[in-house]
Amino acid sequence: MKKLNKLGKLKCLFFVALSLIIWASCKTDKINPISEPVKDISGSWKIIKATRNGSDLTALVDSNIYSFSKFRINFSGGKYTVTNPLPFIVSQSGTYSLDNPQYPFQITFSATGSTTPASTSFTYPVVGGVRVLTLVFAPGCPQNTYSYSLEKVN
Amino acid sequence: MKSKINIKGNTLWKICALVILAISITCCLVSVTSVVQPTTAIAKQVVPITLNDSISTQIDGGPLVANYVFCFLAPTGWAAAQNMTVTYTSTLGNGSMKLMPANALEPASGNTLTWPAACAAKFGIGKNLVNDVQWVVYESAQPISIANGITITGQINIKLTVGADGNNTSYFPEYVTCESSDGISDDAYWGNGHDYSLNSGPCLVQTGTDGDLHDYCNLQLASINPPKSLDNEFISLTYNNKLDTNTMLKGNTNLYLCVDSAYLSDGTALTNFCVQAEKTQLVQTTSNSGLFALTFWPRSFFNLTSTQTLTKLVYYVTDQTGTKRVGYGGSTTTPFTYKFTCN
Numbered sequence: 001m002k003k004l005n006k007l008g009k010l011k012c013l014f015f016v017a018l019s020l021i022i023w024a025s026c027k028t029d030k031i032n033p034i035s036e037p038v039k040d041i042s043g044s045w046k047i048i049k050a051t052r053n054g055s056d057l058t059a060l061v062d063s064n065i066y067s068f069s070k071f072r073i074n075f076s077g078g079k080y081t082v083t084n085p086l087p088f089i090v091s092q093s094g095t096y097s098l099d100n101p102q103y104p105f106q107i108t109f110s111a112t113g114s115t116t117p118a119s120t121s122f123t124y125p126v127v128g129g130v131r132v133l134t135l136v137f138a139p140g141c142p143q144n145t146y147s148y149s150l151e152k153v154n
Numbered sequence: 155m156k157s158k159i160n161i162k163g164n165t166l167w168k169i170c171a172l173v174i175l176a177i178s179i180t181c182c183l184v185s186v187t188s189v190v191q192p193t194t195a196i197a198k199q200v201v202p203i204t205l206n207d208s209i210s211t212q213i214d215g216g217p218l219v220a221n222y223v224f225c226f227l228a229p230t231g232w233a234a235a236q237n238m239t240v241t242y243t244s245t246l247g248n249g250s251m252k253l254m255p256a257n258a259l260e261p262a263s264g265n266t267l268t269w270p271a272a273c274a275a276k277f278g279i280g281k282n283l284v285n286d287v288q289w290v291v292y293e294s295a296q297p298i299s300i301a302n303g304i305t306i307t308g309q310i311n312i313k314l315t316v317g318a319d320g321n322n323t324s325y326f327p328e329y330v331t332c333e334s335s336d337g338i339s340d341d342a343y344w345g346n347g348h349d350y351s352l353n354s355g356p357c358l359v360q361t362g363t364d365g366d367l368h369d370y371c372n373l374q375l376a377s378i379n380p381p382k383s384l385d386n387e388f389i390s391l392t393y394n395n396k397l398d399t400n401t402m403l404k405g406n407t408n409l410y411l412c413v414d415s416a417y418l419s420d421g422t423a424l425t426n427f428c429v430q431a432e433k434t435q436l437v438q439t440t441s442n443s444g445l446f447a448l449t450f451w452p453r454s455f456f457n458l459t460s461t462q463t464l465t466k467l468v469y470y471v472t473d474q475t476g477t478k479r480v481g482y483g484g485s486t487t488t489p490f491t492y493k494f495t496c497n
Contacts, residue, residue, distance in 0.1 A: 140384030
């Protein structure tokens with residue numbers, strides 16, 4: 001009888017220990033919410049593709065005078081500067097802002113000396129592991145739309 | 155013997171639903187039997203166009219309630235949506251048509267495109283050589299109950315005021331008719347496989363203004379793309395050497411843009427831009443194509459200040475020496491012209 005009691009106590013102890021292990025294993029992990037990072041476009045960007053009304057212009061504009069490969073736009077501290085300009089949303093350097101720092105859909109350029117800011121759609125996908133900034137705009141007639149895809153200069 | 159086909163109930167229901175859907179959405183075989191359209195028109199006049207059509211129906215599950223839809227390709231400068239009225243007569247009744255709401259989506263595109271965008275994606279610019287045309291879409295003001303197994307005959311009547319932009323334009327009209335339920339679908343399981351009818355009209359030549367000539371029906375000796383632009387854009391000049399009938403530059407592969415004059419908004423003429431240099435050289439698009447092109451940015455080309463605006467370009471195409479030149483219609487004395495305007 002004593003033997004049985006001892007066995008029973010051991011069994012009881014075993015089940016208590018097992019329950020504790022199971023209870024411990026079921027503990028809910030705390031998951032920290034992942035916040036969307038702020039889209040940082042700081043740096044110098046170059047044009048890798050340009051289209052006019054859907055037709056590729058990239059190879060057609062490449063001379064000593066002006067070319068897509070020479071165009072640069074540099075974003076820094078809320079300001080932008082353009083070098084080797086081309087038909088673009090704005091023709092002067094100035095300030096810029098995104099409509100939403102985490103989920104931007106629009107970028108607004110305010111050229112120095114201009115009272116009318118220019119806004120355009122903004123996409124920021126990763127293409128081939130590289131961030132590509134695509135801007136769509138009409139520098140002249142509204143029916144002629146241009147799309148510039150830019151890549152950061154290393 | 156056990157069947158090897160093992161379809162779960164859930165999957166079976168999906169397949170049945172798809173089959174039923176495929177049958178029930180197929181409606182109408184639309185055919186336009188004739189297009190009555192003039193080939194000439196005078197600006198600001200109303201041009202009548204009539205489409206005689208016939209619609210045969212096969213609809214499972216009872217009558218289909220849908221709208222007649224009419225899509226029309228017109229020059230952008232005509233602003234057809236503001237200058238056109240459309241009515242119809244048919245054996246199911248008569249009525250007027252109204253512009254398709256701008257946010258209405260075309261069903262055959264999977265409801266991803268608006269009607270004009272879906273027409274542009276499917277039918278492009280028709281037989282026109284220049285992309286300065288646009289689709290405008292109309293639907294019957296009232297939906298129509300279409301029964302199974304009937305043939306509807308009727309007419310679509312268009313009254314179009316042409317030449318709103320003050321230019322002289324020639325182009326190929328395109329006409330598409332369908333109903334709103336199936337849209338411009340190619341999934342019809344009977345007839346020609348289409349749920350729509352596509353018809354091309356003959357070249358419509360509109361004259362009667364002192365504006366520019368925009369000929370989208372015929373190849374041009376020289377043309378600039380986009381056909382309408384301002385000076386702060388890239389413009390592409392194309393010269394078709396195979397159309398040089400007076401043989402002045404025929405066979406010559408060293409061709410240059412010679413700007414006779416460029417006019418500013420204050421009337422000032424910029425000259426001394428007729429040079430044979432890298433920035434004016436036209437490059438053959440592909441070997442032996444005979445097409446020579448130059449893409450340039452006018453504001454930079456003419457070194458304009460921020461306050462100057464170009465209104466017109468007057469130019470020739472020359473050989474490397476600049477002594478042989480070709481202008482409008484192959485003339486050596488009448489230059490080509492291009493106006494910087496959006497209309």
